[in-house]
Amino acid sequence: MHEAHPRPATFCHSGPLCGTFRVPGDKSISHRALMLSALAVGESRITGLLEGEDVLSTAAAMRAMGATIHQTGEGCWTVYGVGVGGLMQPAGALDMGNSGTSTRLLMGLVASHRLTATFIGDASLSKRPMGRVIDPLSLMGAEFNASPGGTLPLMVHGLVPAIPIQYRLPVASAQVKSAILLAGLNTPGITEIIEPVPTRDHSERMLHGFGADLTVEVDGNGTRTIRLIGEAELKPQIIDVPGDPSSAAFPIVAALITPGSEVTITHVGMNPTRTGIYRMLEAMGADLTYANQREVGGEPVADITARHSILRGIEVPPDIAPSMIDEFPIFFVAASVAQGRTITSGLEELRVKESDRLALMAAGLTAVGAQVEERADGLIINGTGGENLAGGVTIKSALDHRIAMSFAVAGQRCTHNVTIDDVSPIATSFPNFEAMLSAMTTPLSAPAKAVVDL
Ligand SMILES: O=C(O)C1=C[C@@H](OP(=O)(O)O)[C@@H](O)[C@H](O)C1
Numbered sequence: 001m002h003e004a005h006p007r008p009a010t011f012c013h014s015g016p017l018c019g020t021f022r023v024p025g026d027k028s029i030s031h032r033a034l035m036l037s038a039l040a041v042g043e044s045r046i047t048g049l050l051e052g053e054d055v056l057s058t059a060a061a062m063r064a065m066g067a068t069i070h071q072t073g074e075g076c077w078t079v080y081g082v083g084v085g086g087l088m089q090p091a092g093a094l095d096m097g098n099s100g101t102s103t104r105l106l107m108g109l110v111a112s113h114r115l116t117a118t119f120i121g122d123a124s125l126s127k128r129p130m131g132r133v134i135d136p137l138s139l140m141g142a143e144f145n146a147s148p149g150g151t152l153p154l155m156v157h158g159l160v161p162a163i164p165i166q167y168r169l170p171v172a173s174a175q176v177k178s179a180i181l182l183a184g185l186n187t188p189g190i191t192e193i194i195e196p197v198p199t200r201d202h203s204e205r206m207l208h209g210f211g212a213d214l215t216v217e218v219d220g221n222g223t224r225t226i227r228l229i230g231e232a233e234l235k236p237q238i239i240d241v242p243g244d245p246s247s248a249a250f251p252i253v254a255a256l257i258t259p260g261s262e263v264t265i266t267h268v269g270m271n272p273t274r275t276g277i278y279r280m281l282e283a284m285g286a287d288l289t290y291a292n293q294r295e296v297g298g299e300p301v302a303d304i305t306a307r308h309s310i311l312r313g314i315e316v317p318p319d320i321a322p323s324m325i326d327e328f329p330i331f332f333v334a335a336s337v338a339q340g341r342t343i344t345s346g347l348e349e350l351r352v353k354e355s356d357r358l359a360l361m362a363a364g365l366t367a368v369g370a371q372v373e374e375r376a377d378g379l380i381i382n383g384t385g386g387e388n389l390a391g392g393v394t395i396k397s398a399l400d401h402r403i404a405m406s407f408a409v410a411g412q413r414c415t416h417n418v419t420i421d422d423v424s425p426i427a428t429s430f431p432n433f434e435a436m437l438s439a440m441t442t443p444l445s446a447p448a449k450a451v452v453d454l
């Protein structure tokens with residue numbers, strides 16, 4: 001895994017970005033496509049799968065529990081599922097690498113199977129809280145031996161038959177919701193989840209597509225009640241995974257903040273539970289257009305064009321946070337070069353991602369010359385008004401792909417080079433990020449590039 005071989009890289013002030021590109025498949029959908037295909041009876045085919053390290057950790061774990069999974073081409077995979085209830089005892093520990101989604105969702109799957117699994121991960125993942133899934137899964141009857149603080153390494157002993165629960169999510173987390181739903185698949189009766197603040201709904205959409213009996217009721221306050229009838233039989237599917245809107249945000253922000261740029265990212269997932277970043281950038285004055293809007297495999301998709309824009313600071317409403325939770329690092333970069341002040345709050349969750357993203361973004365942006373105030377639950381940023389940041393520093397990526405990619409983009413708006421001590425974590429979610437960024441970037445003083453496809 002990337003941890004063993006740190007790879008530094010340097011990013012410098014660039015000219016305009018241009019061209020048409022497609023980013024890799026959506027990470028959340030890719031994990032779920034592998035897991036649900038592995039639980040269907042028969043052969044599913046997936047195209048556009050993200051072949052990043054996080055998703056490969058999920059594939060390896062599903063294989064270790066009995067599914068047959070083959071790569072048949074670039075992004076094309078075939079999965080022969082074992083059926084709900086058919087997962088087998090893995091021979092060794094399940095190595096989740098850097099991936100919180102793999103860990104929490106698979107803990108849910110194991111919880112209602114008659115097997116015991118040990119989950120291990122890298123130094124970043126081993127610090128992340130698992131109590132949030134241990135609590136509801138314990139109510140369903142699973143037993144856990146976790147490291148102090150409810151962290152990895154941890155062992156899950158599943159229970160068959162598990163006990164159906166009604167659970168109100170105490171934290172806005174699609175991973176917790178999905179862990180309970182996946183446990184509920186092999187649980188007799190109705191598993192009910194009450195979600196006061198909506199989070200990404202890929203699990204619900206895909207479970208429905210695989211034939212599970214799942215309903216979602218939304219009340220007048222926007223609270224969602226999700227009911228799943230257990231002991232489901234899932235039918236194999238053909239799945240086309242859209243491009244990841246979280247990955248697309250990096251080149252799109254790079255284009256918005258760099259004079260003369262125009263970049264199109266095709267086939268991007270536009271699920272409204274994921275697109276808060278685009279709504280907030282538009283509120284700042286971003287010139288974004290959406291073409292070719294369509295539906296692919298139950299998910300809305302569009303081609304997004306971003307043109308350089310004069311961005312103005314805004315106050316981000318805290319209730320939008322779940323729909324742009326992974327995009328705050330790159331959003332903070334955009335705010336650093338906008339006109340005026342950007343205020344964010346309600347972002348405590350950012351402190352328990354691959355790194356403490358509030359602390360690292362505040363420290364890194366301050367080091368490159370931005371004006372940032374760190375609060376307990378957000379950042380307040382006074383932008384440069386379109387002027388360059390200073391740069392001339394080395395940033396620690398702390399095993400966090402989104403910190404590394406954010407400072408790669410920031411480096412393009414810095415007068416002096418920005419070095420990132422280790423860009424290898426980018427391979428968890430966006431393996432060709434550096435190649436794509438360099439293909440779309442015109443070096444300063446060079447003539448503008450012709451449109452290229454990567
Ligand atoms: O369910 C998912 O696929 C994800 C949910 C989010 O985490 P939380 O559920 O912890 O908010 C997000 O940050 C993560 O990158 C992917």
Ligand SMILES: C=C(OP(=O)(O)O)C(=O)O
Pocket residue numbers: 054098099100101102326353354402429
């Ligand atoms: C938080 C993230 O992923 P995970 O929780 O799966 O590690 C992310 O990709 O930003």
